[in-house]
Amino acid sequence: MTKQGNAFVASERRGDQRALLRRLGGYLSESKALIASSFALATLATLATLYIPRALGRGVDALVGPGQVDFGSVKWCALRILASGLVAAISSFCATLLNARIAYGASRRIREDAFSSLTDAPLRELDGRSRGAVASAIVSDADQLADGLALGVAQFFTGIISIVGVLAFMLATDVRIALVVIALTPASLLVARVIASRSFSLFNRRSELRAQETGLVSETIEGRRSVKSFCLEERLSDSFERLDAELADATLKATFVSSLSNPATRFVNGVVYAAVGLVGALATISGLMTVGSLVVFLSYAEQYAKPFNEISSVATEFQNALASAGRLFKLIDLEPERDVAKTASSEVAAPILGRLEFESATFSYRPDQRLIENLNFTATPGMNVAIVGPTGCGKTTLVNLIMRFYELNSGRILLDGRDSREYPLDEWRAFFGMVLQESWLKRGTIRENILMGAPETSEEEFERIARACRVEAFARLLPKGYDTPVSDDGDELSQGQRQLICAARVMARKPRILILDEATSSIDTRAEMKIQEAFNELMIGRTSFVVAHRLSTIRNADVILAMKDGRIVESGSHEELLARGGFYRRLYYSQFANGGEPDEEDEESDASTEES
Secondary structure, three states, X not given: OOHHHHHHXXXXXXXXXXXXXXXXXXXXHHHHHHHHHHHHHHHHHHHHHHHHHXXXXXXXHOXXXXXXXXXXXXXXXXXXXXXXXXXXXXXXXXXXXXXXXXHHHHHHHHHHHHHHHHHHOOHHHHOOOOHHHHHHHHHHHHHHHHHHHHHXXXXXXXXXXXXXXXXXXXXXXXXXXXXXXXXXXXXXXXXXXXXXXXXXXXXHHHHHHHHHHHHHHHHHHHXXXXXXXXXXXXXXXXXXXXXXXXXXXXXXXXXXXHHXXXXXXXXXXXXXHHHHHHHHHHHHHOOOOOHHHHHHHHHHHHHHHHHHXXXXXXXXXXXXXXXXXXXXXXXXXXXXXXXXXXXXXOOOOOOOOOOEXXXXXXXXXXXXXXXXXXXXXXXXXXXXXXXXXXXXXXXXXXXXXXXXXXXXXXXXXXXOOEEHHHOOHHHHHHOEEEEOOOOOOOOEEHHHHHOOOOOXXXXXXXXXXXXXXXXXXXXXXXXXXXXXXEOOOXXXXXXXXXXXXXXXXXXXXXXXXXXXXXXXXXXXXXXXXXXXXXXXXXXXXXXXXXXXXXXXXXXXXXXXXXXXXXXEEXXXXXXXXXXXXXXXXXXXXXXXXXXXXXXXXXXXXXXXXXXX
């Protein structure tokens, strides 16, 4: 890279750091009262500490010579040193507690904002992100930020006050020697800035690698059955070792560069101390200052260097904190789900009947990839609509559009004649109940999962729903029944049992429009028939959409929409579509063993299944 390129990158990194510091300052400013109190305590502790060398210098001057000691002055100086040390210790302790509250309070607010942004973000912002990386940012990076801020805030307050206070005391004692210290100060600042700039980029790289490693671990645990069944243990171990080696290398480089700050600033400050000692000794020999004053100056020179050394010693943690803050701010900056209806004036809607219409609906996930174009259909209240088609034809996309997880590129979705964009998102989604192919349970009990969307449900109604969805059959066999703890990543329940709980959760909510997206894919045939009966009861008088690959489950649908390449190519009842001999007929008969129309044995088997 050219010198101009290096300069541009360095400038960009400094800009990133300044931007991060400004945003951190915004969060810290919410604790103004604590910051003011901490600053006052740090000032008191610093002034008490800076007074000790002056008292010590006067005590030294009281030692005139052998047999010429002013014990009264020495005693008085000793008491003042003791009192100053006590005040400094108490003030520093209280300031440390306040700094911890400031730092961890700011970290908590950033973590909460990041999680809030995560929940408010649209699906398109989350679908391409690793769950492990996101979890790492909210948990690990927030902890790193809190630790770095706790050290950084404390060192900032005490460091600034110490530097200003020492210079003031030095100027009041001897201007010439104070000017020597001031003249050498920029060297220490320049060294610290150069090293900090370089270590920031290295710590940022380390944070990225750590997120990748967390994501790999998370994915391996979530897909542990696939890992075992495909014998991927060795391959994943190799990938982890390579990633871990990169992380170790990045960590060593970042730590090495940041560790240079402390010895480099100590060297510069050692030069300052030596210069003060040399100039002060010459002044003492010349009779321009006393030995006590020289002791005071040497002590101040050491205290003047101390803040630079302390700040450089926490540079590693603080640079790591900045890198962690950058990853958290990226989550906070996620574009929230756009809800135009929240700012639009709309009349109070009448009770929903459930008439859903698509008018010239067009949608694609990417501009260069066509999916749904000019889609038109109407589902009347109480209608059972089945959506079928080959993989990738747009069935699940259609469900995403109905739920407004994604918004149309053009066209409209109408509910009872009213444009969907006139409804606030939370109001719109409250009309729908959805059971997905992938079941999800929150950490809690079976009862809490079923009542998650309807906590006001009575015990009698809860038990009726549990029986209807076949949850009672396995829950009563568990040690704590409905109060048995479950989680999304646990092995307490089978996949089919999880899906039954998800079905009961939707039934408890009593939605106006029901969506079943491969809802019975993980349930055995007999259980599927039972839960289908429960769904049929739930769907009475409600508009419902059923996405299915097993076409035998949607024979009784009022309307079947056969989709291909994002378009509805056929629509009608099961018998009507079979009679047409078109796309649906070929799709239906492709599920039989011979790949064509069913033979007598297939028909008898299918009929016996229906009768059972």
